[in-house]
Amino acid sequence: DTAVSQTPKYLVTQMGNDKSIKCEQNLGHDTMYWYKQDSKKFLKIMFSYNNKELIINETVPNRFSPKSPDKAHLNLHINSLELGDSAVYFCASSPDLGTPNEYNEQFFGPGTRLTVL
Amino acid sequence: QKEVEQDPGPLSVPEGAIVSLNCTYSNSAFQYFMWYRQYSRKGPELLMYTYSSGNKEDGRFTAQVDKSSKYISLFIRDSQPSDSATYLCAMSAGPGGYQKVTFGIGTKLQVIP
Numbered sequence: 001d002t003a004v005s006q007t008p009k010y011l012v013t014q015m016g017n018d019k020s021i022k023c024e025q026n027l028g029h030d031t032m033y034w035y036k037q038d039s040k041k042f043l044k045i046m047f048s049y050n051n052k053e054l055i056i057n058e059t060v061p062n063r064f065s066p067k068s069p070d071k072a073h074l075n076l077h078i079n080s081l082e083l084g085d086s087a088v089y090f091c092a093s094s095p096d097l098g099t100p101n102e103y104n105e106q107f108f109g110p111g112t113r114l115t116v117l
Numbered sequence: 118q119k120e121v122e123q124d125p126g127p128l129s130v131p132e133g134a135i136v137s138l139n140c141t142y143s144n145s146a147f148q149y150f151m152w153y154r155q156y157s158r159k160g161p162e163l164l165m166y167t168y169s170s171g172n173k174e175d176g177r178f179t180a181q182v183d184k185s186s187k188y189i190s191l192f193i194r195d196s197q198p199s200d201s202a203t204y205l206c207a208m209s210a211g212p213g214g215y216q217k218v219t220f221g222i223g224t225k226l227q228v229i230p
Contacts, residue, residue, distance in 0.1 A: 004160075031214045041125070043161065043205065043220040056217050090160050094213050101168045103149045104213030108160030 003027050004109035006091050012115045013081055020077045021112045023091030031055075032074040033092040033106065034066060043090070049074055050096070078114075086116045120144050123206055123221030132230050136193040140206035140221045143187065147208040147219075150182045152191045155203045155223065164191070164204075196228045 004025045013019055025032060033056075034046040048056040052068045063079045078085060091109040123140045130136055138152075148169055153161035167173045170184045179192040189208075193200055203223040210216045 040222060041203065042222050045217045045219075048214070048217070050214055055215055058217070092160075096214055097212065099212075102212060103151060103166045103168070103209075105163045105166075106213065106218065108162065110160055111158070 004091055004093055004107050006089075006109040006112050008112060009110065010113050010115075012117065014117055015081055015083060017081050018077070018079045019081060019114070020075055021089055021091075021114075023074045023076070023109060025072055025091075025093040025107070025109075027093055027095070027107060029093035029107070030071060030096045031094045031104070032068065032071070033094075034074065034076050035090040035092060035108075037088045037090060037111070039087070046076075047074075081116045083116050086114055088113050118143060120219050121206060121208055121221045124224055125222050127225040127227060129227045129229060130196055132196060132198060132228055134196050134228075136196050136200070136226060136228075137190060138193075138204050138206075138224050138226070139188060139190040140208075141186075141188050142208055142219075144208070144210070144219075145187075146210040149209045149212060150180070150189050151207040151209075151218070152178075152180055153205045153207055153220075155205060157202075161205055196226075198228050198230050201227045 031050045033048040037043045047066045049068045088111045092106040094104040094106045151166040152164040155161040173180045177194045181190045205223040206221040209218045
């Protein structure tokens with residue numbers, strides 16, 4: 001009964017490689033996100049999608065490309081991996097409550113720990 | 118200057134103590150103020166949120182927002198070892214989705230039995 005799942009949990013790879021991280025949510029949410037948490041534990045938004053459409057695109061190198069095949073999935077593909085890409089990547093999802101003054105809670109996945117050697 | 122400032126700690130307290138965690142921010146547009154808890158090697162989970170100014174209480178947890186000072190706090194009463202985690206404040210100009218949520222760096226809390 002996992003709500004937001006990510007695969008793989010750990011990813012160790014060489015510089016220059018291309019890798020993908022997959023995310024799935026079974027909560028029926030409309031919005032999904034990718035966050036990066038660096039070694040100092042700073043959690044920063046990268047992208048968000050609403051019903052498969054990109055709505056937030058922070059200043060992220062274009063080596064990072066999100067893809068949303070349907071509203072339950074948001075994958076992250078990274079080309080030409082660099083040492084500085086080493087971090088924990090979190091996927092999250094939230095509903096669109098449409099209720100004034102009510103926060104649309106973001107539910108986070110367990111994270112994917114990426115290590116670039 | 119970061120949009121959201123938070124002391125990373127670590128903060129170490131004895132069991133039963135009252136814990137005070139806080140954040141300051143610079144963006145006047147922030148209207149939603151959240152506290153997330155993150156256990157080691159897990160994703161963050163929402164503890165509570167406040168819309169605009171004021172206080173909110175949920176069991177042993179109380180969140181306070183002072184928009185005039187751009188200062189938010191989380192109080193934990195009767196702290197337990199199970200409260201040991203990193204607490205991240207987070208803020209947004211809107212309820213989510215189309216408005217990004219900006220997180221603080223998180224304060225690591227250890228409650229000693």
